[in-house]
Amino acid sequence: xxxxxxxxxxxxVGVTGWIASGQFGDTSxxxxxxxxxxxxxxxxxxxxxxxxxxxxxVQVHTYVARERTQEVIxxxxxxxxxxxxxxxxxxxxxxxxxxDIGQRVKKGDILVKxxxxxxxxxxxxxxxxVRQRQIEYKASKALNKKGFSAxxxxxxxxxxxxxxxxxxxxxxxxxxxxxxxxxxDGIIEERAAEIGDFLKDGNVIITxxxxxxxxxxxxxxxxxxNKLQVGNEGTAKLITGEEVTGKIRFIGKTADAATRTFxxxxxxxxxxxxxxxxxxxxxxxxxxxxxAHFISPAxxxxxxxxxxxxxxxxxxxxxxxxxxxxxxDSNEGAWVTGLPSESRLIVVGQEFVRAGDTVIPRTVTxxxx
Numbered sequence: 001x002x003x004x005x006x007x008x009x010x011x012x013v014g015v016t017g018w019i020a021s022g023q024f025g026d027t028s029x030x031x032x033x034x035x036x037x038x039x040x041x042x043x044x045x046x047x048x049x050x051x052x053x054x055x056x057x058v059q060v061h062t063y064v065a066r067e068r069t070q071e072v073i074x075x076x077x078x079x080x081x082x083x084x085x086x087x088x089x090x091x092x093x094x095x096x097x098x099x100d101i102g103q104r105v106k107k108g109d110i111l112v113k114x115x116x117x118x119x120x121x122x123x124x125x126x127x128x129x130v131r132q133r134q135i136e137y138k139a140s141k142a143l144n145k146k147g148f149s150a151x152x153x154x155x156x157x158x159x160x161x162x163x164x165x166x167x168x169x170x171x172x173x174x175x176x177x178x179x180x181x182x183x184x185d186g187i188i189e190e191r192a193a194e195i196g197d198f199l200k201d202g203n204v205i206i207t208x209x210x211x212x213x214x215x216x217x218x219x220x221x222x223x224x225x226n227k228l229q230v231g232n233e234g235t236a237k238l239i240t241g242e243e244v245t246g247k248i249r250f251i252g253k254t255a256d257a258a259t260r261t262f263x264x265x266x267x268x269x270x271x272x273x274x275x276x277x278x279x280x281x282x283x284x285x286x287x288x289x290x291x292a293h294f295i296s297p298a299x300x301x302x303x304x305x306x307x308x309x310x311x312x313x314x315x316x317x318x319x320x321x322x323x324x325x326x327x328x329d330s331n332e333g334a335w336v337t338g339l340p341s342e343s344r345l346i347v348v349g350q351e352f353v354r355a356g357d358t359v360i361p362r363t364v365t366x367x368x369x
Contacts (some may be wrong), residue, residue, distance in 0.1 A: 057360040058349035060313050065341045068292040071284050071328050072227055074264060076218025078238065078279045081267075082184065082210035086111070088199040089177040099206070101191055105182040111206055112193050114178035123175060126168035133161040186210045187273075209277070214270040216244070216281050219261035225251065227287040234266045239280040244268040248285070292327060292335045293343070300324075300334075301350050310336075311350045312343045313361045319346070321355040 092114035099111050140157040143149035190207035193199060216236040220228065232248045246268030255262055266283055268275070299310050309323040324338040339345075344361065346353070353359055 055317075055358045055360045056349060056353050057362060058313070058346045058353060059364045060344045060361040061347045061364050062342060062344050063293045063295060063339070065291040065293050065339065067289055068294075068327070068335050069286045069289050070227075071286055072220065072224045073282060073284050073328075074218035074220050075280070075282050076216060076264075077281055078236075078275055078277055079215040079217050080209050080211075080277045081213055081215055082186070083189065083277075084183060084208055085204045086180060086183070086206045086208060088114075088180075088201060088203045088205055090114070090174055091200050092117075092178055092198070094193045094195055094197045094199065097191065097193060097195060099188050099191065101188055103188045104211075105186060105188065105208070107182055107184050109182045110179055111182055111188075112180040114180075114199075116175065116178060119171065119175050119178065123168065123171045126164070126171045130161070130164040130168050133157070133164040137161045180205055182208060184208070184210055185212075211273050211275075212270040213246075213267050214244075214275045214277075215249075216246070216266040216268055216283055218264055218281070218283055219256065219259060220251075220264050222255060222260050222262065225262045228264065228285055232285055232287075234283050234285045236266060236268065236281045236283040238275075240276075242274060244270075244275070290327065290337055291341065292337050293339050294333050294335055295345065296347075297329065297334050299345055299347055299350065303355070310339070310343075311346045311353065311355070312339070313346060313359060314344075317359055317361055319353045319355050319357045319359055 094112060095115045096113040097111070098113075099105060099109075105111065137154075137157040137160070140149055140154045144151065144154045186208045188206060189209045191205075192203070192207075193205045199205065216234075228248060228251055230248050230251060233245065234248060235243065235245045237243050246266045248264060249267040250263070250265040252263035264283075295310070300308060301311060302308060303321050303323075307323050308326075309321050312320050312322060314320055322339050322343070324336040326334050326336050328335045344363075346359075346361075347364060349359075
């Protein structure tokens with residue numbers, strides 16, 4: 001047999017024997033490992049087992065309901081009560097302007113004058129015709145009394161006299177149209193006419209704005225529109241810093257098709273002329289009175305169904321959940337409804353308990369709102 005083959009065989013037999021001796025030999029090491037694992041499990045198991053705990057300790061504070069006037073808040077803007085574009089009623093050339101932008105005027109003040117031209121001659125002609133018709137009518141009336149004129153003739157002369165009066169009046173009206181006057185007290189917002197301008201019928205001459213009173217308008221949701229009535233008071237805070245109070249003068253009867261909201265107009269005084277049209281405003285209207293609690297927003301929580309509310313503790317120290325409605329809020333706190341008149345609210349620990357849990361309440365008297 002080849003010497004190399006013999007050597008390889010001897011080596012293979014030796015390795016096999018060594019492996020076999022490790023696998024089937026002394027088992028004391030395996031038993032020791034198993035014993036350590038068993039002892040370790042017996043020590044870890046109690047630690048992993050859930051410990052039985054007692055009632056959770058929470059801090060509570062007693063809140064008593066107070067009468068609160070419910071509020072409805074809408075956002076809108078200021079508007080002028082009246083803003084009128086005064087237009088030319090007859091064509092003509094501007095010969096005089098007596099006001100400028102920003103000037104305050106009184107009702108009846110002359111604003112602009114147009115050229116008279118032949119209007120005075122037309123008036124003189126119309127008045128002369130009136131005098132002629134008066135003479136003719138007077139003569140016909142005298143003849144009728146003596147029986148020398150028929151009643152139909154008298155009626156004809158009377159009609160001619162009336163027509164002459166109407167023509168003269170028409171000329172006077174056209175003359176008066178050449179003088180543009182202020183229709184009400186206000187301020188000149190715009191003046192489109194200058195001396196020498198020729199204006200046609202319907203051309204804008206001047207825009208005049210009624211300064212006092214003013215309107216604060218907004219859109220109110222269909223959910224709250226029935227809570228307001230014409231005559232209710234409201235307070236508007238303007239983005240410019242002013243605060244004005246007035247009364248509702250109009251509530252719309254038809255909802256906006258897109259937003260399902262109704263127009264509300266608050267009439268406010270502007271005697272000092274500080275208000276301007278188009279300024280953003282937040283208007284608060286007071287409605288019915290309700291019993292409400294004033295609490296910190298930090299006490300609010302959600303139940304398992306996502307309902308907003310607060311947790312309280314009853315006389316048996318059992319937790320209760322109360323769904324609430326926030327009627328108004330500020331930096332200081334929130335007014336809410338839906339609680340019993342006197343409630344022990346959980347102010348610390350409300351997130352660690354659920355309705356039906358028994359707790360250990362600790363009353364606090366300071367540090368809560």
